[in-house]
Amino acid sequence: xxxxxxxxxxxxxxxxxxxxxxxxxxxxxxxxxxxxxxxxxxxxxxxxxxxxxxxxxxxxxxxxxxxxxxxxxxxxxxxxxxxxxxxxxxxxxxxxxxxxxxxxxxxxxxxxxxxxxxxxxxxxxxxxxxxxxxxxxxxxxxxxxxxxxxxxxxxxxxxxxxxxxxxxxxxxxxxxxxxxxxxxxxxxxxxxxxxxxxxxxxxxxxxxxxxxxxxxxxxxxxxxxxxxxxxxxxxxxxxxxxxxxxxxxxxxxxxxxxx
Ligand SMILES: C[S@@+](CC[C@H](N)C(=O)[O-])C[C@H]1O[C@@H](n2cnc3c(N)ncnc32)[C@H](O)[C@@H]1O
Numbered sequence: 365x366x367x368x369x370x371x372x373x374x375x376x377x378x379x380x381x382x383x384x385x386x387x388x389x390x391x392x393x394x395x396x397x398x399x400x401x402x403x404x405x406x407x408x409x410x411x412x413x414x415x416x417x418x419x420x421x422x423x424x425x426x427x428x429x430x431x432x433x434x435x436x437x438x439x440x441x442x443x444x445x446x447x448x449x450x451x452x453x454x455x456x457x458x459x460x461x462x463x464x465x466x467x468x469x470x471x472x473x474x475x476x477x478x479x480x481x482x483x484x485x486x487x488x489x490x491x492x493x494x495x496x497x498x499x500x501x502x503x504x505x506x507x508x509x510x511x512x513x514x515x516x517x518x519x520x521x522x523x524x525x526x527x528x529x530x531x532x533x534x535x536x537x538x539x540x541x542x543x544x545x546x547x548x549x550x551x552x553x554x555x556x557x558x559x560x561x562x563x564x565x566x567x568x569x570x571x572x573x574x575x576x577x578x579x580x581x582x583x584x585x586x587x588x589x590x591x592x593x594x595x596x597x598x599x600x601x602x603x604x605x606x607x608x609x610x611x612x613x614x615x616x617x618x619x620x621x622x623x
Contacts, residue, residue: 396562414463414474416438416464417476418443486543495510507539508562509613519596533581561613566609
């Protein structure tokens, strides 16, 4: 069984941090992910800002090239090292979302993509976002709600159980749909949310990123047996061979203004 690569908590200590790094690079390359990034960039005002949970640094490099000075912050040293190697001209720092190394009211924008899924206390992180933003500054946070994952399957009940186990295995698996209410609770105004689809019609790209981690999470949670996961996986492979495989989930992009 493939190990779960969704858990970024231990990326620095992991025996194979390369698996996490490869995972991010593959995900980043999907056209629907590029569309999400473009959407977040368009929502940001001019000026200097931070990309929190910057991972391998793609958004920081894009935003810097677009003339918006950006600093990437990530709590993982391995991610920050990798971002620096990839984009040496850009600025990165190792920092947790709840303790950012910026002065109060010093930034024009705050961006975070697929990171709040891994933050157990999102309100604390949003309070930190509010602290570092100047009045009128913009926060943009993009995450899935993993329960929005749907796929063709000959066993929908088993699929539902596997998806639920994956969502529940994450620190904040409903981040996407929780974020507008959390923005409001953290004191942001003019809160908007846009739902963007992520859809794939072949198994290969999503197998290591979604299907295998979901199966592993479901077995680890005791929700299904290894045999059931193997049968489920064979069912998906059959659909794929027939050209009828489809999986989709929703990404939610929430924006808000710091009053
Ligand atoms: C799924 S990756 C997304 C990376 C990047 N935003 C992207 O879209 O490619 C999640 C990232 O969030 C980072 N992360 C998780 N929890 C964090 C926290 N509390 N503070 C800062 N970074 C965090 C992880 O180290 C990882 O690099």
